[in-house]
Amino acid sequence: MTRQMTGAKMVVQALKDQGVDVVFGYPGGAVLPIYDEIFLQNDIRHVLVRHEQGAVHAAEGYARSTGKPGVVLVTSGPGATNAVTGLTDALLDSIPVVVLTGQVPTFMIGTDGFQEADTVGITRPCTKHNWLVKDTDALGDIIHQAFHVATTGRPGPVLIDIPKDVQFATGTYTPRTKARTARYKPRLKGDTAAITALVERMESAERPIFYTGGGVINSGPQASQLLRELVGATGFPITSTLMGLGAYPASGREWIGMLGMHGLYEANMAMHDCDLMIAIGARFDDRITGRVDAFSPGSFKAHVDIDPSSINKVIHVDIPITGDVAHVLEDLLRIWKARGRKVNKEALAHWWEQIEKWRAVDCLAYRASDSTIKPQHAIQRLEALSKGLDRYITTEVGQHQMWAAQFMGFEEPNRLMTSGGLGTMGYGLPASVGVQMAHPEATVINVAGEASFQMNMQEMATAVQFRLPIKQFILNNERLGMVRQWQDLLHGGRYSQSWSESLPDFVKLAEAFGCKGRAVSDPAELDEAIREMLDHDGPFILDVLVERHENCYPMIPSGAPHNEMLMGDDSTEGAIGSSGATLV
Amino acid sequence: MSALRLKKGTSSKSAYNLRDPHAEGLESHTLAVIVDNEAGVLARVIGLFSGRGYNIDSLTVAEIDHLGHQSRITIVTTGTPAVIEQIKAQLGRIVPVHEVHDLTVEGRAVERELALLKVAGTGEKRVEALRLADIFRANVVDSTLESFTFEITGTPEKIDAFAELMRPLGLSEIARTGVAALPRSDMSTDG
Numbered sequence: 096m097t098r099q100m101t102g103a104k105m106v107v108q109a110l111k112d113q114g115v116d117v118v119f120g121y122p123g124g125a126v127l128p129i130y131d132e133i134f135l136q137n138d139i140r141h142v143l144v145r146h147e148q149g150a151v152h153a154a155e156g157y158a159r160s161t162g163k164p165g166v167v168l169v170t171s172g173p174g175a176t177n178a179v180t181g182l183t184d185a186l187l188d189s190i191p192v193v194v195l196t197g198q199v200p201t202f203m204i205g206t207d208g209f210q211e212a213d214t215v216g217i218t219r220p221c222t223k224h225n226w227l228v229k230d231t232d233a234l235g236d237i238i239h240q241a242f243h244v245a246t247t248g249r250p251g252p253v254l255i256d257i258p259k260d261v262q263f264a265t266g267t268y269t270p271r272t273k274a275r276t277a278r279y280k281p282r283l284k285g286d287t288a289a290i291t292a293l294v295e296r297m298e299s300a301e302r303p304i305f306y307t308g309g310g311v312i313n314s315g316p317q318a319s320q321l322l323r324e325l326v327g328a329t330g331f332p333i334t335s336t337l338m339g340l341g342a343y344p345a346s347g348r349e350w351i352g353m354l355g356m357h358g359l360y361e362a363n364m365a366m367h368d369c370d371l372m373i374a375i376g377a378r379f380d381d382r383i384t385g386r387v388d389a390f391s392p393g394s395f396k397a398h399v400d401i402d403p404s405s406i407n408k409v410i411h412v413d414i415p416i417t418g419d420v421a422h423v424l425e426d427l428l429r430i431w432k433a434r435g436r437k438v439n440k441e442a443l444a445h446w447w448e449q450i451e452k453w454r455a456v457d458c459l460a461y462r463a464s465d466s467t468i469k470p471q472h473a474i475q476r477l478e479a480l481s482k483g484l485d486r487y488i489t490t491e492v493g494q495h496q497m498w499a500a501q502f503m504g505f506e507e508p509n510r511l512m513t514s515g516g517l518g519t520m521g522y523g524l525p526a527s528v529g530v531q532m533a534h535p536e537a538t539v540i541n542v543a544g545e546a547s548f549q550m551n552m553q554e555m556a557t558a559v560q561f562r563l564p565i566k567q568f569i570l571n572n573e574r575l576g577m578v579r580q581w582q583d584l585l586h587g588g589r590y591s592q593s594w595s596e597s598l599p600d601f602v603k604l605a606e607a608f609g610c611k612g613r614a615v616s617d618p619a620e621l622d623e624a625i626r627e628m629l630d631h632d633g634p635f636i637l638d639v640l641v642e643r644h645e646n647c648y649p650m651i652p653s654g655a656p657h658n659e660m661l662m663g664d665d666s667t668e669g670a671i672g673s674s675g676a677t678l679v
Numbered sequence: 680m681s682a683l684r685l686k687k688g689t690s691s692k693s694a695y696n697l698r699d700p701h702a703e704g705l706e707s708h709t710l711a712v713i714v715d716n717e718a719g720v721l722a723r724v725i726g727l728f729s730g731r732g733y734n735i736d737s738l739t740v741a742e743i744d745h746l747g748h749q750s751r752i753t754i755v756t757t758g759t760p761a762v763i764e765q766i767k768a769q770l771g772r773i774v775p776v777h778e779v780h781d782l783t784v785e786g787r788a789v790e791r792e793l794a795l796l797k798v799a800g801t802g803e804k805r806v807e808a809l810r811l812a813d814i815f816r817a818n819v820v821d822s823t824l825e826s827f828t829f830e831i832t833g834t835p836e837k838i839d840a841f842a843e844l845m846r847p848l849g850l851s852e853i854a855r856t857g858v859a860a861l862p863r864s865d866m867s868t869d870g
Contacts, residue, residue: 215719220730224774227718244774278715279774404768407761 102231102262103128106195109238111138112271115166117157117532118142119150123170124210125197128262130168142532142561145553147174149525151181151252152551155190156529159512160487162315164191164245165529171197172210175256176217180519183221185252187516188338189313191245192252193238194222200260201229214256223251228258231266239274248281249402250313281401285418285426293373293397293414294431300371300395301442302449303331306354306383309338309515310376310400312508314420319508321424322375323347328428329438332450334362336377337500338515345504351450355383356651357497360458360660361450363649366391367657368449374398376420379409380516381678389656399423458649458662459501468618470495470570470641474502474542477568480625484538487530489513491523491547494576494647499542521550524567528554531563538566538629545571545638546595555608558634566628567636572643573598580646585671601638608634616640653678707736707757708783709790709860710767715775716742716750723773724752733766734758737792737835737857749777755835755858782860790860794838799826800849808848815841826851 100108106129110118119142122130133141144150147169154165169178175196185192199208215227224244226237234257241253297303305326311318319342326333326349333343334354343350352359354366366372372394377383379398384390390410397414398406406415416423431437461471474495488503489512490496496513505511512530514522527541548569558565578593605612611631615624615638628637650661654675661670714720721740728735737755742748756766763781770779782788796817798808801824808827812819817831826849831841835858842853 216722219719219723220726225719278777402772404765404772406768408765408768411761 098268099265100268101128101132101265102228102234102257103132105231105234105266105268106238106257106262107132107136107139108268109235109271110166113239113242114163115139118166118168119144119153119157119529120168121147121150121170121174123174123197125171125199125259126168126174126195126257126262127197128259129195129197129257133168140532141168142528142557144525144528144557146551147177148180148521149528149551149554149557151178151185151192151194152519152522152525153529153532153554153557154192154194155181155185155188155522156489156512156526157533158190158192158529159312159526160509160530161533162509164193164242167192167194169194169196170210171199171214172212174210175212175214178254179218179221180517182218182252182254184514184517184519184522186221186223188514189250189309190252191250193241193245194252194254196254196256197262198227198256198258201258202260204258214254218254221252222254223249225254225256227256228261231261231264234261234266235269236274239269239271240276240279243274243276244279247279249310249405282417283401283419283422285399285416285423287426287430289414289416290423290426291430293416294427294434296371296395296397296414297329297331297373297431298434298437299439300331301439302365302369302446303329303371303373303443304365304369305331305333305373305375306335306366306377307333307339307342307375308336308377310378311339311342311420312376314376314401316508318342318376318419318421318424321421321428325424325428325431328436329431330443331373331438332365332447334358334366336380336383336515337513339377340500341505341508341510344506346506351454353500354657355380356385357501357647357649358651359501360456360649360662361453363651363657363660364453365450369394372396374400374412375424376400378405381409384409385651386654386656391657456662458660461645461648464642465618467642468616468621468639470572470645471498471502472618473570473621473639473641474498476621477540477542477625478503480622481538481540481629484629485534485536486510487512487527487534487537487539489523489526489530489539489541491541491543491550492518492520493544493547494572494580494645495542495544495547495570497577497647498570520547522547524548524551524565525554525557527565527567528557528561528563531558531565532561539564540566540568543567543569544576545569545573545598545601546575549599552604555605555610555634555636559609562633564631564633564635567634568625568628569601569636569638570641571598571601571638572641572645574643576645577647583646584652584667585676601636605634605636610634610636612636612638614638614640704759705757706760706763706783707755708763708781709788709858710754710756710770711778711780711782711860712752712754712770712776713778714750714752714773715777716748717775720750720773720775721752723775724754724770727769727773728756728766731765731769733762739857739859753858753860780862782862785862787863788860789863790834790858791832792835792838792856792858793830793832794842794853794855795820796829796831796842796845796850797826797852798829798845798849799851801825804848808845811841811844811848817841
């Protein structure tokens with residue numbers, strides 16, 4: 096059945112057919128026909144953000160916490176350019192987001208019209224794919240293709256630029272089942288010979304390790320289940336990147352903590368000394384590898400990834416397996432079981448003894464204080480008091496993000512939303528808006544710094560308008576903590592522009608937005624303040640005034656390998672060499 | 680031709696060379712990329728090379744299947760083996776890219792480029808230009824009393840050599856198409 100309708104109606108119809116229930120957006124001249132159609136229906140809720148960047152981060156939060164694509168609707172020109180940071184963030188973290196932008200009418204394209212920008216040109220390098228729709232007849236097909244591209248293979252953001260005349264014109268709608276989606280078909284099953292070769296290595300490995308990443312979570316809940324089964328059955332230690340936290344539970348027996356620049360000592364030492372590294376849905380990011388030529392020098396490496404360009408990009412691996420994590424793990428488990436479930440038990444026991452020795456170093460230890468709130472302590476108390484809840488955590492970017500990753504335990508996938516690849520300050524607050532929209536009954540907490548929080552704090556108004564009881568947990572050290580830490584290590588403690596002067600009173604700010612706020616500086620009152628935040632039925636800003644000069648350890652200084660970690664302020668003298676200083 | 684010690688292709692002069700041309704183990708590869716002939720597809724390919732710092736020595740593109748909306752892009756690039764592999768993987772990731780063939784690896788390929796050269800001169804130089812053009816099997820496609828425009832087809836090296844010889848004879852303008860390449864069939868003999 097073919098149906099005639101306007102382009103604007105087609106957009107809403109296609110979104111409904113894709114099962115979209117929420118759109119994050121901001122209206123403007125070039126999308127008014129679509130907004131008119133949104134006005135005329137009740138199936139799709141529209142969340143009016145206060146800035147288009149917030150719309151994309153909210154859609155990312157929605158997508159990460161549900162596994163479904165997030166949808167954004169913004170206008171042409173500034174609407175589209177404001178979305179660019181969010182698109183780049185979603186690209187680097189492989190988050191499925193569909194952004195619809197308005198455009199000046201086709202006959203005006205190229206005339207420098209009002210609010211005209213070359214949106215597909217600007218967003219070409221920060222989307223997985225994008226389209227400029229020049230014909231209403233093609234619109235339905237393109238929207239369905241866009242959802243397909245965003246959600247299959249390695250997920251990512253896509254953008255559809257829709258000129259205003261295309262929205263007004265009438266055309267034939269292509270239903271979802273007729274859309275030309277077959278052209279993009281990434282390979283899901285891994286090569287059986289390669290998987291068998293990996294199983295053979297697993298049977299004899301003396302010091303194996305699983306190194307997992309966000310790809311496990313992107314592959315879906317099935318992948319996390321299979322990973323848990325595989326890890327439990329083999330007894331191999333498992334570490335994960337920031338993006339992969341929760342795929343294997345933090346309380347799991349084989350869990351040895353996050354790895355990387357601010358990862359745990361035991362995880363990094365185990366990566367350095369292992370003889371078999373099984374990388375699953377992780378991409379050897381520079382936060383993970385440290386110095387590349389000294390990265391895990393003695394190990395045999397296997398790498399499972401759905402994106403062939405991630406394999407051998409940074410680190411050469413011995414067994415590349417291109418495929419979807421869940422598909423590959425299923426085959427891996429089947430083959431390993433069929434061959435008799437063999438592991439090198441004796442060697443594994445020795446390996447665990449060694450790991451326990453590293454663990455005994457207690458790398459997260461910090462000096463406690465009765466007079467000031469230590470940021471690590473604040474996170475620990477937040478963790479303790481919120482653990483039993485149906486809880487989702489978002490973070491901003493900086494020290495607080497790393498402390499959250501170190502001190503909070505994630506038991507399930509899709510529970511931590513954080514900007515890993517791009518490191519976007521201002522991500523967490525709008526992301527928490529998106530998460531809360533998807534999970535109205537859950538407790539959604541944004542662990543923030545006072546500087547990151549200010550980057551998109553206008554979204555508090557969105558939370559208040561839509562009655563989203565998001566909790567903003569601000570570790571306020573009146574500093575750009577991570578910048579300051581690097582200035583300590585690299586620039587002789589000259590804190591160029593890294594302090595926050597003229598900070599707003601966050602309690603009054605909360606009141607100005609029409610929500611509740613509280614400040615706490617006395618460690619004795621911390622628990623009570625956290626409880627008030629968690630119990631409050633509405634958006635809440637908790638301004639936790641913490642120790643100002645705390646640095647985040649352990650740390651692999653830039654240009655150093657995994658086994659040369661800094662454990663605390665005492666060990667930082669001359670830690671970064673001249674070659675490391677150029678790295679970020 | 681080797682006596683002229685010319686660099687292969689036009690790589691040394693390309694504005695798209697972003698990586699160190701003296702890095703060790705550099706290889707030149709010819710890639711054939713089959714793409715949907717849709718708006719922006721060439722920009723995606725070029726943007727990939729500039730954005731990730733890969734080299735483009737030569738690039739040609741044209742529609743090859745009008746009904747199927749397909750184009751063929753031929754790219755000559757230089758890089759270390761790891762970079763070449765990465766380029767192929769990154770190209771394969773672009774949504775409207777259907778196939779990526781490394782003609783350098785898949786077996787010997789026929790590579791041809793077409794060039795137009797305008798050579799201005801009189802007297803003996805003019806006669807010499809014509810004589811050399813004959814040796815190189817270049818055709819005269821336009822002529823005035825003061826100039827010839829030659830059309831020459833061949834490998835980039837052949838065109839480099841011809842251009843070098845024409846320089847002292849009054850070469851005033853040159854237009855090159857870049858390399859088009861096809862893999863040789865199994866049965867074909869060198870031709």
